[in-house]
Amino acid sequence: MPIVDADGATGANADETLSATVVGGSGFAGGELLRLLAGHPNFDLAGATSREYAGKSVGSVHPNLRGTDLRFSDPADLDSVDVLFAATPHGVSMEQIDDFYEAADTVVDLSADFRLNTEAQYEEWYDGHDAPEYLDEAVYALPELHREELPGADLVAAGGCNATATILGLYPLFEAGILDGDEQIVADVKVGSSEGGASASKAGSHAERSGVVRPYAPTGHRHEAEIEQELGASVSFSAHAVDMVRGAAATCHVFPDEPVSNGDLWSAFRGAYDEEPFVRLQSGGSGVYRYPEPKAVAGTNYAEVGFELDPGNERVVVFSAIDNLVKGTAGQAVHAANVALGLEETAGLDFQGLHPVGSP
Amino acid sequence: MPIVDADGATGANADETLSATVVGGSGFAGGELLRLLAGHPNFDLAGATSREYAGKSVGSVHPNLRGTDLRFSDPADLDSVDVLFAATPHGVSMEQIDDFYEAADTVVDLSADFRLNTEAQYEEWYDGHDAPEYLDEAVYALPELHREELPGADLVAAGGCNATATILGLYPLFEAGILDGDEQIVADVKVGSSEGGASASKAGSHAERSGVVRPYAPTGHRHEAEIEQELGASVSFSAHAVDMVRGAAATCHVFPDEPVSNGDLWSAFRGAYDEEPFVRLQSGGSGVYRYPEPKAVAGTNYAEVGFELDPGNERVVVFSAIDNLVKGTAGQAVHAANVALGLEETAGLDFQGLHPVGSP
Amino acid sequence: MPIVDADGATGANADETLSATVVGGSGFAGGELLRLLAGHPNFDLAGATSREYAGKSVGSVHPNLRGTDLRFSDPADLDSVDVLFAATPHGVSMEQIDDFYEAADTVVDLSADFRLNTEAQYEEWYDGHDAPEYLDEAVYALPELHREELPGADLVAAGGCNATATILGLYPLFEAGILDGDEQIVADVKVGSSEGGASASKAGSHAERSGVVRPYAPTGHRHEAEIEQELGASVSFSAHAVDMVRGAAATCHVFPDEPVSNGDLWSAFRGAYDEEPFVRLQSGGSGVYRYPEPKAVAGTNYAEVGFELDPGNERVVVFSAIDNLVKGTAGQAVHAANVALGLEETAGLDFQGLHPVGSP
Amino acid sequence: MPIVDADGATGANADETLSATVVGGSGFAGGELLRLLAGHPNFDLAGATSREYAGKSVGSVHPNLRGTDLRFSDPADLDSVDVLFAATPHGVSMEQIDDFYEAADTVVDLSADFRLNTEAQYEEWYDGHDAPEYLDEAVYALPELHREELPGADLVAAGGCNATATILGLYPLFEAGILDGDEQIVADVKVGSSEGGASASKAGSHAERSGVVRPYAPTGHRHEAEIEQELGASVSFSAHAVDMVRGAAATCHVFPDEPVSNGDLWSAFRGAYDEEPFVRLQSGGSGVYRYPEPKAVAGTNYAEVGFELDPGNERVVVFSAIDNLVKGTAGQAVHAANVALGLEETAGLDFQGLHPVGSP
Incomplete structure (x- = not known):
C-alpha cells in the first residue's frame, strides 16, 4: 500500500507479458x-547486448545487478522480442534501425537519433541523418507532452x-500563454557526472571533476534543438558540471511581457501537471527541501518543478529537477513504453x- | 520478472495484510x-509519530516521500496496530516498552535498547536498563544468525x-572454526554521515565533514558489545567517518592460529551464506567493483562480503559493506519482521x- | 622567484610593520x-577575539593553525592596534564602530555593515543602520573598482x-559601454557551503547538503543591493547551493542592446583587468580547465573571469569564479588594507x- | 610574523640561489x-619537461599556475642546473639516471626507483633494477628518519x-622500544584519488569513484617493502580508496608484547617529534578535529600523528595523516633537498x- 500514490492510467494490456531486449x-x-526492466511486471528481459562486454556478466559492469545470471551478448545476435530498447551512442540507432525493426515490433530509442522531427534539424545540429524516412513516425517520449500520440507508436524517442x-x-508557462516565444529565456542547467557517460576521460576523472562548477557547452548545446521543437521557442541555454553523479537541475529565468501574479503561476503549473503521476509541484514551503532538487528525486522517475516570482524585475524563476538517467533517459523511456503499449502507466x-542521500 | 533472484522462504502468512505504525x-x-513499509505488500501503514514534527506532512521531512498525505502524529496518541516499529533514540524504547506492547502484538525496535541479552551488558556498555525483564524475549534481528528464533517473536531488536x-x-570464519576467539581481530570500519542522525552538529556540518577521514570512537565503541555477544569473541574495533552519506564498510584483519587456504575461506563463506537472499559474496573478479563496496548496495538490503588471503603474514582480510540505514537498520528490521511474522522473507x-551512484 | 608574477604596486610603507587584531x-x-595575517610580512598579529571560544587556542577551532600559541581573547578586552579587522556577524560592527575606532586607526570590516553608501539602502535591504554617520567615509573594498579611494581610508568595507x-x-561590460543598465541581466550564482558560516544547521548538515543543487534566495538576495550600487544597474540574481565547501561562481547571461563581437569583449575585459594582479582572464583555450572555475582559485585571492558569445540569440555569457572566503571576503580585505595603508599591494x-584539489 | 612557527635548522647555504628543473x-x-619551487626563496625554476605537453604552457595543465609564462619543454633537451627533480613514472629514473647526473649535481627523485636499498628488494617487489650501482648512494628522503645522512647527498629518493x-x-613506537618487529601490526590506510595519478581510467572516473570505500591492493602493496626497510619490521598493509582528492590517512593497530601506558606513548611520540618542524602531535583534545586528519594538513607539508590506547585488548591505535602530494611526495622532496643542500630546512x-576545506 504505497503512501505515495503513483498510479497513472491503466491500459488495456496491463496484464500482458512482453519480451524485451536492451541493445x-x-x-x-x-x-x-536493465534495472528498470528487471523489476517491471510486464517485461520479460530476454537479453542485453554489449560490444565491449559480450560474454561477461551484467553484474560485472553494473554492480547493483551482481547476482543475476544474465550475460551480455554480441549486438550482432539480436533475438526477436516484442520491444527493443536501444541505449547506444548517437548515430548507431539511425544506422541500425532496420535491424531493430526486424527484431522487434516496437523500438524505444534512448539516443538523439529520432528525437528531432526533421532532417533539416539534424543537418543544423548534428551531422545529418541516415534514415530520415523514420523521423515522421517517431514520437518524442515525454508523456506529459505527447500522451495522445504515444499509444500504438512503433518508434519512441526518449528526450x-x-x-x-x-x-x-517551461512548458506550463507556454501552455498558459504566459510566454509566447518572443521573450528572452535563460536556462542555466547544472548536471551530474553521469551525463558524461561511462567512458574514461581526463576531465571526468575524480580528481579533476570533484567539487567543480565547470561551464561546458555554455552556448550552442545540441539540446537547444529539441527544446525549441517541443516548446516552439528558442532558449538561451548554458550547462555547468557540478559535483553530483546523478541529476539535472534547470533554473530558467524568464521575463514575461505582461505582468504575472503568483496565482497565474500556480494555475499554469497545476493546470499542466495536476494529473501527471511523475511530476511533483514543489514551490516554497517549510523544511530543508523547499524547491525542486535532484537529491529529492534521485533514482526515481519523478520530475520536480517549482517557481518563484521576482516582483522587482518582473522575472519568473522556474526550477526543475530530475534524475538524468531515470526521468531524463531510461525511466522516461519505460514510462513512454508503458503508454505506447497499453500497460499501466506507472508500471515498473x-x-x-x-x-x-548524498551525491545522488 | 526480476533478473536478480531475491526470493527467500515464504511463510504461512504471505497473503496477510497487517497494520503497522512507526514511532x-x-x-x-x-x-x-516509512519508505520500506509504504512499498511493502503486507503492511498497511497506519501512522507515523514524531514529537518534533507532529501535524506536519511526512514529505516535508523526507523529501523522497513528498506527495503522500500522511502526517506525523503525536507519539502520545498511539493507535492499536499489528506491528509497531520503534525508531526512537536510545533509552526511549526501554522506557515505553509497556506502551508499545499495549498498542501492538509485535514490537520491532531499531534502537540499542533490546540488542544485548543481559542487564549486565547494559550496565557495562550503556547506563543500565529500565526494563531488563524483556531482554530474554528479545531476538537480535539478523536473520543470517537468528532465523530459527525469529518466527513468532514478540520483540525483535535490530542490530x-x-x-x-x-x-x-566475521561470522563465517567462526562458523567454520577458522577463528575461535583467541585471536587478535581488528575491525577498521568506515562510515557515512547518516550514522550521525538527523540532528544538526558542528562536526557534522558539510564544511567540516566533507572529504574527511576522521577517527571517531577509535576505542571503546559500544557496538563492540553486540559483536562480542553475537560472535563469542572480542574484536578490536575502530570507526572512521568518511565522505559518504550512506554506508558502512568493515575491513577486518585477522590472523588465524592455523594456516588457512583460499579454498578453506571460500568454503566458509559459501557455507554461511549460499542460501541467504541478502548476502552477496564478492571477492576479486574483474571490473571496477571487485570487493564489497557500500556504493554497490546503497539503498538496498544487501550485504556484500568478501575476503583476501595475505600469505606472507598469515593474515586474512575480510571486507563487508552495507547501507547502514537499510541492511544496517530499517531493512534489517523489515527482513526480521518478515521472518517473525511468517511473510515472504524478501517482501518489500x-x-x-x-x-x-555518488556518495550513496 | 615566483613563476606567477603577482606583484602589484608597492606603496610608500612597504617596509613598515603594523600591529593588527581580528575581532x-x-x-x-x-x-x-588569521591565516593571511599570520603569513603577512607587514602585520604583527596581536590578538584575536571570540566570545564563544575566549581562552581557547586558535588551533582548536581552525585546525590548519594547530601549533600556534595564540588564544582567543574576550572581545571586551580590545588592545590598541594599528589596524582592526572585524569579522563579526551583520549588525555587530555598526554597534561597535566607536569601540573599534578607539582601539585602532584603521578599521577593515568584513560584514555587510558599511558596504552600502546610504542609510536608505540599509532601510530597504536590511533593518536600517545604527551608525549612518560613518557610511560616507567607508570605502567598498574591491581595489579593482576603488583603487583611487582606498589610500588613507579609515574604514574599509569588504564586499x-x-x-x-x-x-x-559584469564590470568590464559597463566600463566598455556594452551594457548601460537598461538590459535584463541574469546572474545565476553557485556557492559552496562555507558561505553558510560556521554554525550548525539542519540544512547545512553533511547528509542534507552533500550533492545538492539547492536554490536559495532565488529572488531578493541582499547582495543585489551592492551589485546595483557598484554597477549602477539592477541584476536579476539567484543563488544555488552546490557541493563544494569554498567557492562562488557567477554565470551572468546578458543581452546587449547593440550587437557585440568577440573582439569587443576581449577589449572590454583586457581593458578592465590587464593591470590587475588578482584577476585572471580565462576564456576558452585547451585542457580540462577552459573557463573560470572555483577549483582553479581555491585558497587564493584570484578571481577568474571569462565570457562566451552566443551569436544566435545575441547573448553574452560571462563567467566569474572566486574563493568566497578569500577574494570574496578575507583576502579582499587584506588586499584593500594593503592599498589603504601603502603596503605592497600583493603582500601576504x-x-x-x-x-x-577536490571540493575546494 | 607567522603565528605557527615552522622554522627548522638553517644551513650554511641559506642565502644561495640554485637553479632547478623538474623532469x-x-x-x-x-x-x-612546480608550485613549491616557484615559491621557494632559494630555487630559480629553470624549466619543466613533459613529453605529452611539450610546448604548452604550464598553466594549461595545472590551472593554479595559470598566468605563468613557463612552458613545458621536451625531456630530451635537459639544460644544466644545480638540482634536478624527477617526477616521472616508475622505471624512468633508473633508466635515465646517468642523463640526470650529467645535467645536475643533485638529483631528487620522486619515483620508487631509488627508495629501496638493495637490488634484491627490487627483484622481490618490482621488476628488478636497471642501475643498482646507484642504490648505495641514494638517501631515503624523510628527514625525520634520515636527517644525518641527507647533507651533501647527491641522490635523494622521496618515499x-x-x-x-x-x-x-609507527616510527616512535620502534624508537621507544614499544614495538620490536615481532608483533602483528595492521596498517589500514585510506587514500585520495590523486594517488592514482593524472591519467584517465574507468575506475577513477567521477561517477565510479565518488563516495567510495573501495579496497585496493588489500594485500601485497609495494609500499610494504619500504615500510619494512625503514622500520625493520613487517606490516600487514591494506589500502582503501575514499572520497577525497588529496590525503593519506593511516590507522595502525598494534598489540605491544608488554603493557604500555598513555605516558609511555606520549614519551615515545614527543621524543621522536618534538623538534620536528613538520610533524604535529594531535591526540584527543576538544573541538571538531581531535585526531590527525588529512583535511587539517591539506596542501601543506605537515604530518599529523596521534594515538589512543585501548586498555581492554592491549591495543594501541596510531593515526597518521598527510597530504599525499606534499608531505607524501613533492613537499618531502623539497624538505629533503633543503636539508641536503644546506638551505633553511623549512624554506618554501x-x-x-x-x-x-572540502575534499582537500
Missing part, C-alpha cells in the same frame, strides 16, 4: 534500463536529459527514492 | 522504515549498523540499487 | 584573516562574496592554489 | 613541485605516500593550509 546495455543509460528538465520547467517505476 | 518517524532510520557489517564479515525489500 | 576570529572569515563574483564579471596574498 | 612536470607530483604516512605513525614550505 547497448553496458553504458549508464543501458544499466538503468535528452537537459532538454527534459528544461522543457518540463515505483521506486520512491531515498532520504538522506 | 519516531522523522529521523533517518524512521524515514527508511547496530557497524556491528552488522562487522558480524556479517526488492530494490536493487543504482549504478552509477 | 570575531572563530568564524570562517575570521579564520581566513559580499556573491556580489564580488557578480560585480567582477601569494598563495597560488593547488592542483588537483 | 616530468605534467603529472600531479610534478605540478606540486611513497602511503609508506610515509605509515612510517611516521610555509603554507599553513585552509579551514574549512
Whole structure:
C-alpha cells in the first residue's frame, strides 16, 4: 500500500507479458534500463547486448545487478522480442534501425537519433541523418507532452536529459500563454557526472571533476534543438558540471511581457501537471527541501518543478529537477513504453527514492 | 520478472495484510522504515509519530516521500496496530516498552535498547536498563544468525549498523572454526554521515565533514558489545567517518592460529551464506567493483562480503559493506519482521540499487 | 622567484610593520584573516577575539593553525592596534564602530555593515543602520573598482562574496559601454557551503547538503543591493547551493542592446583587468580547465573571469569564479588594507592554489 | 610574523640561489613541485619537461599556475642546473639516471626507483633494477628518519605516500622500544584519488569513484617493502580508496608484547617529534578535529600523528595523516633537498593550509 500514490492510467494490456531486449546495455543509460526492466511486471528481459562486454556478466559492469545470471551478448545476435530498447551512442540507432525493426515490433530509442522531427534539424545540429524516412513516425517520449500520440507508436524517442528538465520547467508557462516565444529565456542547467557517460576521460576523472562548477557547452548545446521543437521557442541555454553523479537541475529565468501574479503561476503549473503521476509541484514551503532538487528525486522517475516570482524585475524563476538517467533517459523511456503499449502507466517505476542521500 | 533472484522462504502468512505504525518517524532510520513499509505488500501503514514534527506532512521531512498525505502524529496518541516499529533514540524504547506492547502484538525496535541479552551488558556498555525483564524475549534481528528464533517473536531488536557489517564479515570464519576467539581481530570500519542522525552538529556540518577521514570512537565503541555477544569473541574495533552519506564498510584483519587456504575461506563463506537472499559474496573478479563496496548496495538490503588471503603474514582480510540505514537498520528490521511474522522473507525489500551512484 | 608574477604596486610603507587584531576570529572569515595575517610580512598579529571560544587556542577551532600559541581573547578586552579587522556577524560592527575606532586607526570590516553608501539602502535591504554617520567615509573594498579611494581610508568595507563574483564579471561590460543598465541581466550564482558560516544547521548538515543543487534566495538576495550600487544597474540574481565547501561562481547571461563581437569583449575585459594582479582572464583555450572555475582559485585571492558569445540569440555569457572566503571576503580585505595603508599591494596574498584539489 | 612557527635548522647555504628543473612536470607530483619551487626563496625554476605537453604552457595543465609564462619543454633537451627533480613514472629514473647526473649535481627523485636499498628488494617487489650501482648512494628522503645522512647527498629518493604516512605513525613506537618487529601490526590506510595519478581510467572516473570505500591492493602493496626497510619490521598493509582528492590517512593497530601506558606513548611520540618542524602531535583534545586528519594538513607539508590506547585488548591505535602530494611526495622532496643542500630546512614550505576545506 504505497503512501505515495503513483498510479497513472491503466491500459488495456496491463496484464500482458512482453519480451524485451536492451541493445547497448553496458553504458549508464543501458544499466538503468536493465534495472528498470528487471523489476517491471510486464517485461520479460530476454537479453542485453554489449560490444565491449559480450560474454561477461551484467553484474560485472553494473554492480547493483551482481547476482543475476544474465550475460551480455554480441549486438550482432539480436533475438526477436516484442520491444527493443536501444541505449547506444548517437548515430548507431539511425544506422541500425532496420535491424531493430526486424527484431522487434516496437523500438524505444534512448539516443538523439529520432528525437528531432526533421532532417533539416539534424543537418543544423548534428551531422545529418541516415534514415530520415523514420523521423515522421517517431514520437518524442515525454508523456506529459505527447500522451495522445504515444499509444500504438512503433518508434519512441526518449528526450535528452537537459532538454527534459528544461522543457518540463517551461512548458506550463507556454501552455498558459504566459510566454509566447518572443521573450528572452535563460536556462542555466547544472548536471551530474553521469551525463558524461561511462567512458574514461581526463576531465571526468575524480580528481579533476570533484567539487567543480565547470561551464561546458555554455552556448550552442545540441539540446537547444529539441527544446525549441517541443516548446516552439528558442532558449538561451548554458550547462555547468557540478559535483553530483546523478541529476539535472534547470533554473530558467524568464521575463514575461505582461505582468504575472503568483496565482497565474500556480494555475499554469497545476493546470499542466495536476494529473501527471511523475511530476511533483514543489514551490516554497517549510523544511530543508523547499524547491525542486535532484537529491529529492534521485533514482526515481519523478520530475520536480517549482517557481518563484521576482516582483522587482518582473522575472519568473522556474526550477526543475530530475534524475538524468531515470526521468531524463531510461525511466522516461519505460514510462513512454508503458503508454505506447497499453500497460499501466506507472508500471515498473515505483521506486520512491531515498532520504538522506548524498551525491545522488 | 526480476533478473536478480531475491526470493527467500515464504511463510504461512504471505497473503496477510497487517497494520503497522512507526514511532519516531522523522529521523533517518524512521524515514527508511516509512519508505520500506509504504512499498511493502503486507503492511498497511497506519501512522507515523514524531514529537518534533507532529501535524506536519511526512514529505516535508523526507523529501523522497513528498506527495503522500500522511502526517506525523503525536507519539502520545498511539493507535492499536499489528506491528509497531520503534525508531526512537536510545533509552526511549526501554522506557515505553509497556506502551508499545499495549498498542501492538509485535514490537520491532531499531534502537540499542533490546540488542544485548543481559542487564549486565547494559550496565557495562550503556547506563543500565529500565526494563531488563524483556531482554530474554528479545531476538537480535539478523536473520543470517537468528532465523530459527525469529518466527513468532514478540520483540525483535535490530542490530547496530557497524556491528552488522562487522558480524556479517566475521561470522563465517567462526562458523567454520577458522577463528575461535583467541585471536587478535581488528575491525577498521568506515562510515557515512547518516550514522550521525538527523540532528544538526558542528562536526557534522558539510564544511567540516566533507572529504574527511576522521577517527571517531577509535576505542571503546559500544557496538563492540553486540559483536562480542553475537560472535563469542572480542574484536578490536575502530570507526572512521568518511565522505559518504550512506554506508558502512568493515575491513577486518585477522590472523588465524592455523594456516588457512583460499579454498578453506571460500568454503566458509559459501557455507554461511549460499542460501541467504541478502548476502552477496564478492571477492576479486574483474571490473571496477571487485570487493564489497557500500556504493554497490546503497539503498538496498544487501550485504556484500568478501575476503583476501595475505600469505606472507598469515593474515586474512575480510571486507563487508552495507547501507547502514537499510541492511544496517530499517531493512534489517523489515527482513526480521518478515521472518517473525511468517511473510515472504524478501517482501518489500526488492530494490536493487543504482549504478552509477555518488556518495550513496 | 615566483613563476606567477603577482606583484602589484608597492606603496610608500612597504617596509613598515603594523600591529593588527581580528575581532570575531572563530568564524570562517575570521579564520581566513588569521591565516593571511599570520603569513603577512607587514602585520604583527596581536590578538584575536571570540566570545564563544575566549581562552581557547586558535588551533582548536581552525585546525590548519594547530601549533600556534595564540588564544582567543574576550572581545571586551580590545588592545590598541594599528589596524582592526572585524569579522563579526551583520549588525555587530555598526554597534561597535566607536569601540573599534578607539582601539585602532584603521578599521577593515568584513560584514555587510558599511558596504552600502546610504542609510536608505540599509532601510530597504536590511533593518536600517545604527551608525549612518560613518557610511560616507567607508570605502567598498574591491581595489579593482576603488583603487583611487582606498589610500588613507579609515574604514574599509569588504564586499559580499556573491556580489564580488557578480560585480567582477559584469564590470568590464559597463566600463566598455556594452551594457548601460537598461538590459535584463541574469546572474545565476553557485556557492559552496562555507558561505553558510560556521554554525550548525539542519540544512547545512553533511547528509542534507552533500550533492545538492539547492536554490536559495532565488529572488531578493541582499547582495543585489551592492551589485546595483557598484554597477549602477539592477541584476536579476539567484543563488544555488552546490557541493563544494569554498567557492562562488557567477554565470551572468546578458543581452546587449547593440550587437557585440568577440573582439569587443576581449577589449572590454583586457581593458578592465590587464593591470590587475588578482584577476585572471580565462576564456576558452585547451585542457580540462577552459573557463573560470572555483577549483582553479581555491585558497587564493584570484578571481577568474571569462565570457562566451552566443551569436544566435545575441547573448553574452560571462563567467566569474572566486574563493568566497578569500577574494570574496578575507583576502579582499587584506588586499584593500594593503592599498589603504601603502603596503605592497600583493603582500601576504601569494598563495597560488593547488592542483588537483577536490571540493575546494 | 607567522603565528605557527615552522622554522627548522638553517644551513650554511641559506642565502644561495640554485637553479632547478623538474623532469616530468605534467603529472600531479610534478605540478606540486612546480608550485613549491616557484615559491621557494632559494630555487630559480629553470624549466619543466613533459613529453605529452611539450610546448604548452604550464598553466594549461595545472590551472593554479595559470598566468605563468613557463612552458613545458621536451625531456630530451635537459639544460644544466644545480638540482634536478624527477617526477616521472616508475622505471624512468633508473633508466635515465646517468642523463640526470650529467645535467645536475643533485638529483631528487620522486619515483620508487631509488627508495629501496638493495637490488634484491627490487627483484622481490618490482621488476628488478636497471642501475643498482646507484642504490648505495641514494638517501631515503624523510628527514625525520634520515636527517644525518641527507647533507651533501647527491641522490635523494622521496618515499611513497602511503609508506610515509605509515612510517611516521609507527616510527616512535620502534624508537621507544614499544614495538620490536615481532608483533602483528595492521596498517589500514585510506587514500585520495590523486594517488592514482593524472591519467584517465574507468575506475577513477567521477561517477565510479565518488563516495567510495573501495579496497585496493588489500594485500601485497609495494609500499610494504619500504615500510619494512625503514622500520625493520613487517606490516600487514591494506589500502582503501575514499572520497577525497588529496590525503593519506593511516590507522595502525598494534598489540605491544608488554603493557604500555598513555605516558609511555606520549614519551615515545614527543621524543621522536618534538623538534620536528613538520610533524604535529594531535591526540584527543576538544573541538571538531581531535585526531590527525588529512583535511587539517591539506596542501601543506605537515604530518599529523596521534594515538589512543585501548586498555581492554592491549591495543594501541596510531593515526597518521598527510597530504599525499606534499608531505607524501613533492613537499618531502623539497624538505629533503633543503636539508641536503644546506638551505633553511623549512624554506618554501610555509603554507599553513585552509579551514574549512572540502575534499582537500
